[in-house]
Amino acid sequence: MNGRGPALNRDFLTGPDGWPYLLVPFIPLAIALDVAGASAGMIFFAAAIGIIPTAALMGRATEELAERSGPGIGGLLNVTFGNAPELIIALFALAEGLQEVVKASIIGSIIGNVLLVLGAAMVSGGVGRPGQVQKFDRTAASTQSTMLFLAAAALLMPAIFELVEGRGLPSVGPELVDYGSTIEFLSLAVSVVLILCYVAGLFFSLKTHSDVFNPRSDGHRPGGHAEAGDGTEETVDADRADEPDDTWGWSVRASVIALAIAGVAVGVMSEVLVGSISEASESIGLSEFFIGAIVVAIVGNAAEHWVAVLVAFKGKMDLAVNIAIGSGAQVALFVAPVLVFASFLIGPSPMPLVFNGFELGAILLAALIANAVASEGESTWFEGVQLLAVYAVFAIAFFAA
Numbered sequence: 001m002n003g004r005g006p007a008l009n010r011d012f013l014t015g016p017d018g019w020p021y022l023l024v025p026f027i028p029l030a031i032a033l034d035v036a037g038a039s040a041g042m043i044f045f046a047a048a049i050g051i052i053p054t055a056a057l058m059g060r061a062t063e064e065l066a067e068r069s070g071p072g073i074g075g076l077l078n079v080t081f082g083n084a085p086e087l088i089i090a091l092f093a094l095a096e097g098l099q100e101v102v103k104a105s106i107i108g109s110i111i112g113n114v115l116l117v118l119g120a121a122m123v124s125g126g127v128g129r130p131g132q133v134q135k136f137d138r139t140a141a142s143t144q145s146t147m148l149f150l151a152a153a154a155l156l157m158p159a160i161f162e163l164v165e166g167r168g169l170p171s172v173g174p175e176l177v178d179y180g181s182t183i184e185f186l187s188l189a190v191s192v193v194l195i196l197c198y199v200a201g202l203f204f205s206l207k208t209h210s211d212v213f214n215p216r217s218d219g220h221r222p223g224g225h226a227e228a229g230d231g232t233e234e235t236v237d238a239d240r241a242d243e244p245d246d247t248w249g250w251s252v253r254a255s256v257i258a259l260a261i262a263g264v265a266v267g268v269m270s271e272v273l274v275g276s277i278s279e280a281s282e283s284i285g286l287s288e289f290f291i292g293a294i295v296v297a298i299v300g301n302a303a304e305h306w307v308a309v310l311v312a313f314k315g316k317m318d319l320a321v322n323i324a325i326g327s328g329a330q331v332a333l334f335v336a337p338v339l340v341f342a343s344f345l346i347g348p349s350p351m352p353l354v355f356n357g358f359e360l361g362a363i364l365l366a367a368l369i370a371n372a373v374a375s376e377g378e379s380t381w382f383e384g385v386q387l388l389a390v391y392a393v394f395a396i397a398f399f400a401a
């Protein structure tokens with residue numbers, strides 16, 4: 001590593017790592033449109049696009065800092081800042097009282113990772129290898145998917161409680177529902193359990209079973225083979241020790257500065273985005289539910305999603321599966337509880353974990369699908385197409401809701 005990042009030339013900006021930074025002009029554009037009082041639709045569009053490069057910079061700074069911090073602290077940094085952009089967006093939405101948008105973004109992020117990202121990664125991994133089966137480590141994937149399934153079960157319980165009590169589920173509309181102190185306490189207790197599971201999962205993946213989740217010193221992950229069409233196995237995750245380092249060689253100071261700049265930029269874009277959601281929803285004809293579940297969930301993690309697809313294309317299906325399912329599990333185990341805790345301090349009232357029928361069906365089916373996919377330990381491009389089809393069906397239903 002030479003201590004410098006890549007040259008900011010056309011080859012880099014049009015390459016797989018640099019394309020998000022082509023969207024940087026949307027950051028000042030969104031701010032200018034907001035100050036000028038432009039239409040809410042234009043402001044929302046510019047801010048949504050502007051979040052992508054800020055999230056990419058935050059992800060890059062985190063990776064560089066993790067590289068300098070060693071595997072233990074580095075892994076903790078990655079899981080902590082992995083979902084920071086969408087968490088920041090959700091915090092601003094909570095402050096504005098947009099609780100249904102926040103809950104929709106939680107579910108949207110989970111199904112986006114498990115269906116959209118994992119599906120795209122499987123298709124990408126099959127490009128150029130149409131007759132092969134992509135192998136990945138079943139133990140790591142199954143651990144992540146089980147955590148997601150358990151989190152989904154916990155997130156379902158407040159809604160089941162409401163159904164048993166006879167008060168019904170919330171609609172897809174933006175209006176706040178007062179469920180009373182009992183359901184607020186139940187949501188808080190569920191959040192505590194999820195956070196404890198998240199901490200235990202960190203200890204499991206970073207300490208006691210780190211060899212399963214992190215590359216070994218020789219640069220390989222467990223698995224990483226593909227099965228050819230004739231049934232023989234051949235390596236598609238070639239000798240990664242010969243690959244160039246994926247980091248840019250930033251120092252700790254440069255990484256911290258970049259992380260701080262990215263955090264401020266994400267915050268500014270999030271404030272502009274959230275401030276325009278309600279009016280933009282009316283002007284462009286999209287419900288706040290659809291915006292939260294599809295639009296916000298995608299733009300907040302666009303850069304990370306692209307990484308999963310890119311590494312799958314390179315034959316690193318282990319890493320792609322862990323990014324996709326692991327990020328979904330992290331949202332359920334960490335982001336959702338943190339937002340519940342935060343709602344007791346910001347916003348008009350505590351946010352209960354009572355999801356509407358569309359959200360409940362989506363998270364349950366996504367958890368079941370993730371469990372089924374992880375248990376196989378292998379994938380094909382057609383399986384990816386099927387996951388994308390399920391996500392498309394969910395998106396269509398959310399749009400029509």
